[in-house]
Amino acid sequence: MTDLTTRWxxxxxxxxxxxxxSPLTDDLDALKACVDAGAGAVVMHSLFEEQLIAEQMAAHRFIDSRINTDAEARSFFPESEVFAMGSSSYLKRLEQLQSSLDVPVIASLNGISPGGWTQHARELEDAGASAIELNLYDLATDPSDTATTLEQRQLEVVGSVVEQVSIPVSIKLSPFYSALPAFVAGVEAAGARGLVLFNRFYQPTMDLDELELSREVVLSTSAELPVRLHAMAMLFNRTTLEMAASGGVHTGDDAAKAILSGATAVQVVSALLAEGPSALARITDEMNQRLTTMGYTSLIEARGALSLDNAPNAQTWERLNYARLLQGWQSSGRTS
Incomplete structure (x- = not known):
């Protein structure tokens, strides 16, 4: 059998x-079942920049309200909602998971702009987070906001979070960068330790009957995995950042492909939401059997074996293959 231990x-x-x-963070029993089924670590759902800014504003409102209060009215306090803290419940949950689970627990921050909210990363470290996953997603809607300014702003966020903590920081990216290797180099220079490729977005859709926008949770499929494989295969040996695949992993073969492309870890969500914790045991067994059949005794041997540098037909990762693929499909269609 293949040694599945890894260092991430x-x-x-x-x-x-x-x-x-994922929402599984809110279900301790489900997380315990996932660990029993083979999970090597757990990532909490994100604490959003907007929540943290709201917390800061609540504190300001509390202070300002005391300015205009009669000095003799010592028993007066504002309504509790005024200073309800956005991070307090998250920190308590983090502490609970760290004390209840026998695997590392990674906290998650989601932000797009530099600011005081990044100081909360230190609170996450103090609460016991083994690492922090920083989720970057900045949707450009202002025509004056160029790719350069957007990416520079994101790199400033990375640097700001990294400066706050001594624990590792991993950056979760979207697949929409025009020059991914260059941006990853900037992430590495800013002090990050790892990458998560890629984020999935629950984009709004349209309800034509009600003529309004709506959001629906659409689980991933294995068809979403190739864009992750391509990015990791391209980045392997071109960055010191440790990579985790995220999105489209539903089978052991999916997980094996991620490892062979260069992943150190493989995140699973949709399969768990669809099948429950037992999906982890199934994926583990399937992955182990596949890698063992291929002759690998450890993940270290398998990692990056089919990356851009190591694949026997590496040109398949390149753009030219797209034209060849279409030509082959057209030829097949004409002869069928």
Missing amino acids: LGLDLHSPLVVGA
Whole structure:
């Protein structure tokens, strides 16, 4: 059997399979079942920049309200909602998970602009987070906001969070960068330790009957995996950042492909939401059997074996292959 132990973000994991950020964070029993089924680590759902800014504003409102209060009215306090803290419940949950689970627990921050909210990263470290996953997603809607300014702003966020903590910081990216290797180089220079490729977005759709926008949770399929494989295969040996695949992993073969492309860890969410924690045991067994059949005794041997540098037909990763693929499909269609 293949040795599935791995080292991700400086953390020793008994399995590369990680429970990705999801609503499962709110179900301790489900997370315990995931760990029993083979999860090597757990990522909490994100704490959003907007929540943290709201917390800061609540504190300001509390202070301002005291200015205009009669000095003799010592028993007066504003309504409790005024200073309800956005991070307090998250920190309590983090502490609970760290004390209840026998695997590393990674906290998650979601932000797009530099600011005081990044100081909360230190609170996450103090609460016991093994690492922090920083989720970057900045949708450009202003025509004056260029790719350069957007990416520079994101790199400033990365640097700001990294400066706050001594624990590793991993950056979760979208697949929409025009020059991914260059941006990744900037992320590495800013002090990050790892990458998560890629984020999935629950984009709004249209309800034509009600003539309004609506959001629906659409689970991933294995068809979404290739864009992750391509990015990791391209980046392998071109960055020191440790990579985790996220999105489209539903089978052991999916997980094996991610490892062979260069992943150190493989995050799973949709399969868990669809099947429950038992999906992790199934994926683990399937992955182990596949890698063992291929002759690999450890993940270290398998990692990056089919990357851009190591694949026997590396040109398949390149753009020219798209034209060849279409030509082959057209030829097949004419002869059928």
